[in-house]
Every structure is written in C-alpha cells, then in structure tokens.
Amino acid sequence: MSLKPLDILTKYYGYTNFRRGQEDIINSIINRNDVLAIMPTGGGKSICYQVPALLLDGITLVISPLISLMKDQVDALKTMGINATYINSSLSSSEFNEILENIKNNEYKIIYVAPERLDSYEFINLIKDKNVSQIAVDEAHCVSQWGHDFRISYTKIYSFIEKLLNRPVVTAFTATASQEVRKDIIASLRLLNPDIYITGFNRENLYINIVKSSSKNKYIIDYLENHKKENGIIYAATRKDVEKIYEGLYKRGYSVSKYHAGLSQEERKINQEDFINDKVNIIVATNAFGMGIDKPNIRWVIHYNMPQSIENYYQEIGRAGRDNQKSECILLFSPGDIHIQQYLIDISIDNNKRKLFQHEKLQQMKDLIYSNDCYRKSILSYFGETLLEECNNCSNCLTEGEIIDKTLDAQKVISCIYRMKKSYGVNIIVDVLIGSKNKKLLDFGFDELSTYGIMKEYSNENLKIFINTLVSHGYLELVKNIGYNGTYPTVKLNDLSMKVLKGEVEVKFKETIISKSL
Numbered sequence: 001m002s003l004k005p006l007d008i009l010t011k012y013y014g015y016t017n018f019r020r021g022q023e024d025i026i027n028s029i030i031n032r033n034d035v036l037a038i039m040p041t042g043g044g045k046s047i048c049y050q051v052p053a054l055l056l057d058g059i060t061l062v063i064s065p066l067i068s069l070m071k072d073q074v075d076a077l078k079t080m081g082i083n084a085t086y087i088n089s090s091l092s093s094s095e096f097n098e099i100l101e102n103i104k105n106n107e108y109k110i111i112y113v114a115p116e117r118l119d120s121y122e123f124i125n126l127i128k129d130k131n132v133s134q135i136a137v138d139e140a141h142c143v144s145q146w147g148h149d150f151r152i153s154y155t156k157i158y159s160f161i162e163k164l165l166n167r168p169v170v171t172a173f174t175a176t177a178s179q180e181v182r183k184d185i186i187a188s189l190r191l192l193n194p195d196i197y198i199t200g201f202n203r204e205n206l207y208i209n210i211v212k213s214s215s216k217n218k219y220i221i222d223y224l225e226n227h228k229k230e231n232g233i234i235y236a237a238t239r240k241d242v243e244k245i246y247e248g249l250y251k252r253g254y255s256v257s258k259y260h261a262g263l264s265q266e267e268r269k270i271n272q273e274d275f276i277n278d279k280v281n282i283i284v285a286t287n288a289f290g291m292g293i294d295k296p297n298i299r300w301v302i303h304y305n306m307p308q309s310i311e312n313y314y315q316e317i318g319r320a321g322r323d324n325q326k327s328e329c330i331l332l333f334s335p336g337d338i339h340i341q342q343y344l345i346d347i348s349i350d351n352n353k354r355k356l357f358q359h360e361k362l363q364q365m366k367d368l369i370y371s372n373d374c375y376r377k378s379i380l381s382y383f384g385e386t387l388l389e390e391c392n393n394c395s396n397c398l399t400e401g402e403i404i405d406k407t408l409d410a411q412k413v414i415s416c417i418y419r420m421k422k423s424y425g426v427n428i429i430v431d432v433l434i435g436s437k438n439k440k441l442l443d444f445g446f447d448e449l450s451t452y453g454i455m456k457e458y459s460n461e462n463l464k465i466f467i468n469t470l471v472s473h474g475y476l477e478l479v480k481n482i483g484y485n486g487t488y489p490t491v492k493l494n495d496l497s498m499k500v501l502k503g504e505v506e507v508k509f510k511e512t513i514i515s516k517s518l
C-alpha cells in the first residue's frame with residue numbers, strides 16, 4: 001500500500017501530528033494543484049513541501065534565498081535518510097560538477113537551489129529534461145517589490161520554470177500576508193489557479209504584551225532581573241539604539257551580543273552564532289537579525305521601539321517560543337517611536353507610492369497599539385485568519401479595567417477639529433485643547449475658539465494617546481499629506497465622528513488604556 005502524508009511525517013520526521021493547515025497544503029500539492037501558503041515564521045513550512053517531495057515521483061527543487069541555512073536543511077534531510085543536496089555560490093566548481101553528475105544519475109529527491117543559480121547554463125540544460133515534480137519557492141515574497149526583501153533573481157523564476165520540459169506543480173511559501181504581495185507572487189510565478197492557505201498565524205504560547213512606557217530602559221533592566229538565564233532578543237529601530245542598549249547591558253554584566261547591518265559580516269556571523277549556540281543569552285538587534293533563525297528556546301522578545309508594520313512585528317515576535325513553551329513578547333511603546341519610524345520610512349524610500357504604502361502599514365501598526373480589543377484577534381484578522389474568542393493571553397485581555405464612557409471627551413475633540421475648519425496634525429489639535437500659547441496656534445487665532453483649553457485636565461501626552469485611540473477605533477481619520485520634508489499626517493472627521501458629535505454613537509474605552517499609559 002502506498003504511503004500517506006502522515007506515514008511520511010512519522011517515518012521520517014518522527015512527529016505524530018500535523019500542525020494546522022499542513023495536511024491540507026500537502027494534499028493540494030500531491031493532487032498537483034499549485035499552492036500559495038502563507039504561514040508565519042516557524043509555522044512549519046518546510047514539511048509542507050518536503051512531505052510531497054517524498055510522495056511525488058521525481059525531483060523537488062526548493063528555491064530559497066537563505067544560503068546559510070541550505071546546508072543545515074540538507075544535512076537534516078540526509079540524517080533522515082532522504083537524498084538531498086544544495087546548489088549555491090558556496091560550492092567550488094568541482095563540488096558543483098559532482099552534484100551535476102549525481103543529478104544526471106537521478107540520485108536526489110530534493111535539491112535546494114539559490115535563485116541566482118537558476119541562471120546556470122549547465123544546471124538548466126541538465127534539469128530541463130529531468131522529471132521535476134515540484135518547484136517549491138520559499139520566502140516567495142522576495143518576488144514582490146512590496147515585500148521587504150525584494151530580490152531581482154526571484155523575478156526570473158518563472159522563465160526558469162518555462163524552460164522545463166514538463167511544468168511541475170509550483171508551490172510558494174511566505175510569511176508575508178499582505179494582499180499586494182500575495183497578488184505579486186501569483187502573478188510573478190504565474191501560479192495556475194492556486195489553492196491559497198493562510199494558516200497557523202495563531203501562536204497561542206506567545207503572551208502579547210504591549211506596554212505604553214516612557215521608561216523603557218528601566219523596564220528592560222527590571223525584566224531581565226526577573227528573567228535571568230532565559231534567552232531573548234531585544235529589537236531596536238536604529239543601529240544607534242542597538243549600540244546604546246548593548247553597551248548598557250554589557251556594562252551591567254549581562255551575557256549579551258549585538259547585531260545590525262553596520263557590523264562587519266564576520267562580526268555579525270559570530271554574534272549570531274554565539275546567540276544560537278547559547279554562548280550568550282541576549283541579543284540586541286535591528287530587524288536585520290532573525291530571518292531564518294530557528295532557535296527553539298527563545299523565551300522573550302522585547303521591542304524597544306514600535307516596528308514598522310504588523311508583518312514585521314509578528315515575524316519578529318514569532319522567533320520566540322518555537323519550542324511551543326510559554327514565551328513573552330513585550331512591545332515598549334512611546335509616541336516618539338512613531339516619529340522615528342516615519343523618519344526611517346522617509347529617508348529609506350524614494351518612490352512616493354511606496355512611501356505612502358509603508359506609512360499606511362505603520363498606521364495599521366499604530367492602530368493595533370492603540371486598540372483596546374484583543375491584540376491576538378486584531379493581528380490574526382489582519383492576516384486573514386479569524387479567532388472566534390478573545391485570547392486571554394494578551395495585555396488587552398488580561399488588563400483589568402472598567403469600561404468607561406469617553407463620549408463627552410470625544411465630542412470635545414471632534415468639535416474642536418470641526419471648529420479648526422481645516423485638517424491639522426495631532427500636535428496642534430492637542431495644543432488648542434489644552435490651551436497652549438504656541439505661536440503658530442495664536443497666529444491662526446485658535447485661542448479664540450470656544451474649544452480652546454477645554455481639555456486642560458489632560459497632559460499633552462495623554463491627550464495625544466486619547467486622540468490616537470479615537471483614530472485607531474475609527475472615530476477620527478488620518479490623512480497622509482506629502483510635504484517638502486516627507487509625509488505628514490493630519491486628522492480629519494468622518495461619518496462616525498459626526499455621529500459621535502450628535503450623540504448618536506457612544507465612545508467607550510477600557511479605563512486603563514487612557515489612565516495607566518505613560
């Protein structure tokens with residue numbers, strides 16, 4: 001009797017159950033349907049293409065940009081008794097020739113190929129007549145200019161597939177779930193009516209803790225004191241912050257390493273390996289760190305700054321708890337983070353359309369932070385997955401706090417914006433409401449508005465948070481404007497704002513969201 005997917009999983013990998021989504025994906029592939037699978041980092045993508053590789057006749061080519069991980073993957077397969085190899089720029093020409101010879105003799109079931117190598121004339125010539133049953137494109141978001149890791153070599157995958165005598169089933173895997181990237185993958189690889197799976201985004205073992213804090217360094221030190229010997233990552237937005245945090249911890253005697261694009265390749269490699277091999281237990285890094293990291297025992301991830309998008313955030317916290325043990329993900333947020341990220345977007349992206357797109361992503365991240373709904377539910381819904389119940393494992397679910405009626409305060413804000421007539425930035429609206437003597441405000445004559453100074457009881461920061469909370473719940477809208485110095489957002493009223501103003505809709509928030517912050 002022929003083997004079933006579960007038999008393969010048990011026989012080769014020693015696992016007894018598939019994770020959510022894996023079996024459906026595998027079944028699609030063995031029925032020769034193209035697949036686009038969107039699974040988070042650590043979700044178990046490899047098994048989704050490796051198990052079909054063993055069930056289908058012929059060879060599976062896995063296209064992956066992660067050269068440094070290919071050897072590990074292939075070694076792991078070999079230990080399981082699966083004939084596999086890899087082709088990338090690390091091979092000498094004699095090693096390459098030997099592999100070609102072996103391919104000629106049909107010795108491999110799975111071949112990992114770096115996308116640049118698909119250009120190799122010898123390789124194409126040899127493989128085109130072979131029985132290639134599956135092309136699995138890992139990190140498929142690299143085909144998309146919207147993704148964060150666009151690679152030109154990925155755009156040539158389709159022309160490689162075209163050269164094969166028979167079209168294999170083409171499968172694409174990524175952790176990036178945005179609509180734009182999804183469309184680009186399907187178009188660029190010309191997937192044929194693919195089965196699309198969005199699955200496994202829920203990582204129940206991760207406690208999602210978003211802390212609105214202005215004393216981040218103290219928070220980190222206190223946390224580390226209570227979590228000695230545990231492994232964790234601290235992500236910061238800039239190299240400068242990475243260095244600063246690293247120095248601070250190093251001086252205090254913590255076992256810590258650092259990682260960012262400003263370090264030499266050699267230093268990055270050593271630092272990463274020290275962390276992976278438990279020589280140090282903390283790594284402070286920019287988001288340059290982590291792609292393809294499969295370290296099981298990361299107990300916590302701390303974000304020193306808000307990340308640029310929900311994708312980035314979820315990918316980064318996804319590095320915690322790969323062993324399924326309880327792990328904590330703490331995002332330390334202060335409103336200044338928004339400016340840092342806006343600045344980074346403005347200086348790193350030239351194209352205006354892309355810039356606005358990235359600002360939009362940042363806004364979604366900000367809305368998440370200011371939301372008082374279950375964080376996990378909001379994140380999963382962003383990725384297209386539905387969580388029916390509240391998770392009870394995020395700081396919004398677990399923070400106690402009475403629901404309080406903020407309708408009156410919301411009306412004050414809305415009526416002030418209404419009276420200011422045009423769309424202004426949050427800062428000046430706050431200044432008017434708390435009655436500041438800011439010159440710009442006086443020049444505009446806003447001190448004569450009836451709403452001038454009507455929210456004096458709020459601190460500047462808390463009122464900013466309140467207005468942003470109104471935005472994240474849709475009671476106000478942000479519009480992006482492009483100016484001389486990059487983009488800047490202004491606040492606008494919408495239908496819901498008018499309903500609040502007329503008393504047709506009530507605004508209720510959990511007390512802690514507003515009073516405990518900062």
Ligand code: ADP
Pocket residue numbers: 015016017018019022039040041042043044045046047294322
């Ligand atoms: P991804 O490529 O999606 O980041 P991997 O394929 O590397 O994730 O899988 C992450 C980890 O989960 C690996 O250690 C893998 O062996 C493990 N894993 C995958 N599927 C299962 C399963 N069904 N049961 C148990 N462990 C699994």
